[in-house]
Amino acid sequence: MTRAPGRPRSKEAHEAILRTAITLIREVGYDALTMDAIAARAGVGKATVYRRWKSREALVVEAIGGIVAAVPDPDTGSAEGDLMQLMRATLAMYADPASAALLSGLVAAMARSEPIAQAVRTGFVGMRRAAMRRALERGIARGELRAETDVELALDLMSGPLFWRFLVTGGPVDQALAQGAVQAVLRASAPDGSSPHPTEGRAP
Amino acid sequence: MTRAPGRPRSKEAHEAILRTAITLIREVGYDALTMDAIAARAGVGKATVYRRWKSREALVVEAIGGIVAAVPDPDTGSAEGDLMQLMRATLAMYADPASAALLSGLVAAMARSEPIAQAVRTGFVGMRRAAMRRALERGIARGELRAETDVELALDLMSGPLFWRFLVTGGPVDQALAQGAVQAVLRASAPDGSSPHPTEGRAP
DNA sequence: TATTTTCGAAACGCTATCGTTTCGGAACGC
């Protein structure tokens, strides 16, 4: 690895810029995000920003990748227990004003920028999704869910209603909703002849 | 009713402005929507726009109210038939690039403006929701669904996954998804002891 | 006909953001 001459780029500035970008998306959304504001808030010259990223989009893509939400990876012994624990973590995200604003701010950006859409899908959304997928697959392996279960469909049946209520209907994004979605998936994918075993409630 | 003196306001201009606002939200989204562009495209002076609406937000709220999507109100005799027909209409909306762009353009606006959020909820989203609610309630009256069914939850279990896939995962918003969501609701809300009767498929 | 109001079009001054450039100084390799 050759070492370039001259002063090396400041790691602190780099991280401060990414951190500030996320903070500002939370506060004002993606569309209202300006390079001037990022540089000023990060205590950095604009030239320093443009030296590293050629556009706002490129900066945001990298910043999104840096959001590493703490997603649990539970193994309670039952699909219902695992899924509900993951759903509670998602409820907490929607309940946190900062995270919620970030999400709604990114939705508009996703619709207009494919790179940003991919970053969100493989980033913090993808992490949650992967954890839920593992919980479902363990449930299938245990025989709690049918082997032919459409996992992608099941995932969207659980994540979708929360997102929909949060962004569109404005209805409560609460435990009852999470429970209803999980129960619907468990009942729909229950092995033939098995009776449901609602240990946490029944739904809808 | 007294008649004001002077030249009356042009109904044509009024409607052209509202129509153009919708068209431009589809094309560029809400954030990039400008009064100059609306006036120019509508063939109208900016003063004419500002004479009627004091802000872009007020204009958009009224324009949203004018979107009267043709929502079917089916009565096929079964909850499954009715719901699937409504879901197919929703699929068609997502499949239409114009409507889809409009929806994603409005999501960002809803997050930042409560009047706009209300207009969307009571407007074209509310119409679809009301039709689905009627289908569910007929199903309850017929005994296809339990009387204690949480109708609001059931509605969100069906609408949410489509919205989620469309905006976030980018997965297919197709018949299989609609069917999976409807089947999950029907199974979850089936009366005790009844066997499901999947006439259109099984899911997930 | 006289008066009033709206019409489309254009220009106004103002502010904000863009991406670039310049500046003196600081941090590195050689």
Next chain:
DNA sequence: GCGTTCCGAAACGATAGCGTTTCGAAAATA
């Protein structure tokens, strides 16, 4: 110590949207 590169800060000209105002013409009432 020298050359190079990056640093934060500031200013640059350009573009764009804001909301308002002005203009002569058109459309209504009285």
